[in-house]
Amino acid sequence: MIRFVYLGKLADAAGKSESQIASSSGDLDWPDILALLDDHVREGLADAVRDKRVKVALNGEVLADREGIVARHGDEVAFLPPVSGG
Amino acid sequence: MIRFVYLGKLADAAGKSESQIASSSGDLDWPDILALLDDHVREGLADAVRDKRVKVALNGEVLADREGIVARHGDEVAFLPPVSGG
Amino acid sequence: MRDIRLLTEMFIPGTLIGPFTQANPGLGGVCTFVGEVRYDEGVEALELSHYEPLTLPGMHALADRAFERFTLMGLLMVHRVGVLRPGEPIVCVSAAALHRRDAIDAVDFCMDHLKSAAWFWKRQLRAGEWHWIEPRDDDHRDLARWQS
């Protein structure tokens, strides 16, 4: 299993705050993840995540290059939109 | 009477925190005041007050031009050395 | 003395600041900022969500940077999460130092970074509906002040 976590307004776009994704198909790269978001979570979610301002954390570490992600069984991937102003 | 008030270290130079000066001789200008400080209060006090950083207040108003002062009967003249740092 | 916390319940800043000040004997000054949820027209509540694996470590990393950048004796940084009502305190940052400049600047630095670089997402309840709050340009300007 791989866990996806949606923060802030991405939780609205996903319709939930997290999903469990079966990782039977092996490791997931950035295109795999975008495809899964649209196909298995909610249509349009991939576009919301493609927004350059959305950061991605793998197991609690924010990735400098989100497109270089490789998510494996047991990993947690969090999608972090820009934080709110004051 | 004219009242002189010595603040901060000028109180040390004067040996007291204030003096009453008889104004029988009429109004006092800046040279009169300096002479009185040395002659009637303490030798050397006029020099301490001549320090450019010393400001003079007449009845609670700091004078922009201390040398233009005219002190009359009933006035209070305060000698204010630079205030202390933190 | 370093005290970094995320709180899920209402807190009273005075109950934190008194003990914090006592815990830093010999200080020259303490600067404290308390932010409260404003009574903005029509806002019934504010919800702060966060991402546990990032938020608290992020606050600790910010405290590390404040200790590196300023000469501090102590730093208190407390942030609420969850649902807050107008008037409730949302953040309290207090810095104790020998000199006032370090104390004031450390609070200013932590607040600027907490507001725009920390992992909080906020939404407001207005007329029974939740609305997300977007990032503000002001906050980016505030942050840019420290990039030297």
Place this chain on the structure above:
Amino acid sequence: MRDIRLLTEMFIPGTLIGPFTQANPGLGGVCTFVGEVRYDEGVEALELSHYEPLTLPGMHALADRAFERFTLMGLLMVHRVGVLRPGEPIVCVSAAALHRRDAIDAVDFCMDHLKSAAWFWKRQLRAGEWHWIEPRDDDHRDLARWQS
């Protein structure tokens, strides 16, 4: 809400800040600075003298400038005079505003001016003798920050 005072007796900042915060409902943030007499090596006491006809009006004039320069809801400015022991609070400035930048900057502004432009003369008691404290260059630098 404006509260400007010279105090001749020891005070506890928390007892001022709580009511001050309560007196400004709807605020977004409160920034507070409390300065205490430091435990400097060998210093037994600090005496602040002032010139009554200038000191309090000077603090009010400073408050006026702070209200002109920043968007404030309230300002508390309390300063001790007389003989203080190390550890005692000497000054407390608190500003309440809708936005944090106004609150923090107003406190910073008032402290810089209180320290070097207000009519206080200080001397320290060391080994039984009083020594006057001279003006510091730092304070002039701090003040220069606001001359724009």
